[in-house]
Amino acid sequence: MDIDGGSQTDQTNEVASAINDSSESNEGEQQIGFADMDLSRDMRRSLERAGYEEPSPVQAGVIPPALDGYDVMGQAQTGTGKTASFAIPILEQLASPKDIAGVQAIILVPTRELAGQVREEFEKLAYYMDIKTTAIYGGHPIKKQIEVLKNGVQVVVGTPGRVIDHINRGTLNLHEAWCVVLDEADRMLDIGFRPDIEKILRAVTRKDRQTLLLSATVPPSIKRLSTQYMYEPIMLDFSNTNVSADTIDQFYFTVDRKRKFALLKRLIQREQPHQAIVFCRTKRGTDRIAQQLSETFDNVGCIHGDMNQSVRDRVMKKFRDETLKVLVATDVVGRGIDVTSISHIINFDTPEDCDDYVHRIGRTGRMGREGVAYTFVSDDEGELLTKIEVRINRLLEPDAMEGFELKVETPVEYKKERVAAVAAMRGRGPAKHRRRL
Numbered sequence: 001m002d003i004d005g006g007s008q009t010d011q012t013n014e015v016a017s018a019i020n021d022s023s024e025s026n027e028g029e030q031q032i033g034f035a036d037m038d039l040s041r042d043m044r045r046s047l048e049r050a051g052y053e054e055p056s057p058v059q060a061g062v063i064p065p066a067l068d069g070y071d072v073m074g075q076a077q078t079g080t081g082k083t084a085s086f087a088i089p090i091l092e093q094l095a096s097p098k099d100i101a102g103v104q105a106i107i108l109v110p111t112r113e114l115a116g117q118v119r120e121e122f123e124k125l126a127y128y129m130d131i132k133t134t135a136i137y138g139g140h141p142i143k144k145q146i147e148v149l150k151n152g153v154q155v156v157v158g159t160p161g162r163v164i165d166h167i168n169r170g171t172l173n174l175h176e177a178w179c180v181v182l183d184e185a186d187r188m189l190d191i192g193f194r195p196d197i198e199k200i201l202r203a204v205t206r207k208d209r210q211t212l213l214l215s216a217t218v219p220p221s222i223k224r225l226s227t228q229y230m231y232e233p234i235m236l237d238f239s240n241t242n243v244s245a246d247t248i249d250q251f252y253f254t255v256d257r258k259r260k261f262a263l264l265k266r267l268i269q270r271e272q273p274h275q276a277i278v279f280c281r282t283k284r285g286t287d288r289i290a291q292q293l294s295e296t297f298d299n300v301g302c303i304h305g306d307m308n309q310s311v312r313d314r315v316m317k318k319f320r321d322e323t324l325k326v327l328v329a330t331d332v333v334g335r336g337i338d339v340t341s342i343s344h345i346i347n348f349d350t351p352e353d354c355d356d357y358v359h360r361i362g363r364t365g366r367m368g369r370e371g372v373a374y375t376f377v378s379d380d381e382g383e384l385l386t387k388i389e390v391r392i393n394r395l396l397e398p399d400a401m402e403g404f405e406l407k408v409e410t411p412v413e414y415k416k417e418r419v420a421a422v423a424a425m426r427g428r429g430p431a432k433h434r435r436r437l
């Protein structure tokens with residue numbers, strides 16, 4: 001785990017460029033497989049049991065250097081297999097509780113839902129290992145969590161606020177932890193967790209700490225975090241494997257703001273989605289739309305941050321077991337949802353932040369499955385659409401439903417601007433998988 005100077009850096013570059021080559025490989029060329037990785041027998045059996053035959057590009061990229069103890073910063077979003085990309089190397093490096101009695105790895109995530117999902121993934125991959133994992137997050141009784149922590153766990157997954165709470169109470173001690181993962185780091189910073197994250201990073205005091213950071217986007221705030229708290233991280237960029245994934249068809253409707261709800265109903269009737277998430281900007285809007293939709297459709301649910309945890313858990317359980325067909329959600333809660341059977345994403349409001357768009361559509365088309373995303377654009381949201389298209393380097397295709405056309409046609413000039421802006425981006429060519437930041 002100790003990392004020292006120059007020769008290691010050379011090795012770092014070697015590892016990274018080998019991975020770079022493999023993840024950029026064309027069809028027919030060999031990508032690194034699980035068999036090429038230095039994995040234990042138990043891990044191989046767990047992978048087999050989970051049905052993971054080959055690593056996803058993120059896993060092929062992150063697992064080998066992480067197994068070697070390097071700090072890794074991966075640009076990737078959920079739906080790409082990123083959880084296993086850090087869970088596998090952590091599980092493989094865990095010391096026996098006889099050698100390290102305390103918590104060995106702490107995984108920080110932005111939402112309660114994601115905490116549960118990450119813990120489940122750990123449990124799946126540790127199926128043949130004697131390892132204890134727990135998830136700690138707000139909204140669940142702290143006493144139970146204290147009890148579990150007291151009995152000894154090796155891996156803790158938690159939201160930053162609740163983790164700090166436990167540290168302050170003295171019920172979570174991270175002095176023996178050798179690994180910290182910041183999962184969906186950009187979103188954790190977006191929702192104001194920066195001070196908590198820094199406090200937690202400072203609480204993990206081992207000098208040979210391994211820090212892994214996964215983020216869908218790399219704004220300057222993330223770069224600063226990595227410079228301050230990571231040791232010569234290997235940078236891997238998998239964003240072009242998922243941002244405008246070929247498996248996701250992306251359309252937009254221009255629609256009068258007041259007619260968005262009627263369009264939503266018609267679209268659901270037309271598409272008959274297997275499962276859909278409808279994204280809204282506000283919690284109130286989310287409630288209202290879910291309420292109105294359920295007057296017409298069965299199996300509609302709603303999830304946002306103002307709902308109490310047990311209700312959120314119930315809704316997610318129903319969505320996961322496919323009892324719910326349509327889930328109306330806000331970004332913060334919706335973005336971490338990992339349900340592979342989602343066939344449709346509907347952006348009732350055009351996202352104001354292009355990264356939110358990327359996160360939202362990432363809820364479908366997961367692990368290579370097909371998905372479709374529709375974005376409703378009212379006349380004051382046209383510029384947002386252009387920003388999104390520039391960000392994903394692709395034009396969304398127009399769709400139309402009779403009776404819902406905007407009275408004022410999208411001006412020709414405006415269309416030209418969109419095409420020009422996106423063409424300019426295209427001229428730059430695809431982003432490199434790995435780039436020094």
Ligand code: AMP
Nearest residue numbers: 052054055056078079080081082083338
């Ligand atoms: P994640 O991006 O970590 O949220 O993973 C998305 C989904 O893909 C989860 O349901 C994982 O269980 C599943 N998954 C992860 N890695 C693999 C793999 N190598 N093969 C098949 N499924 C996978």
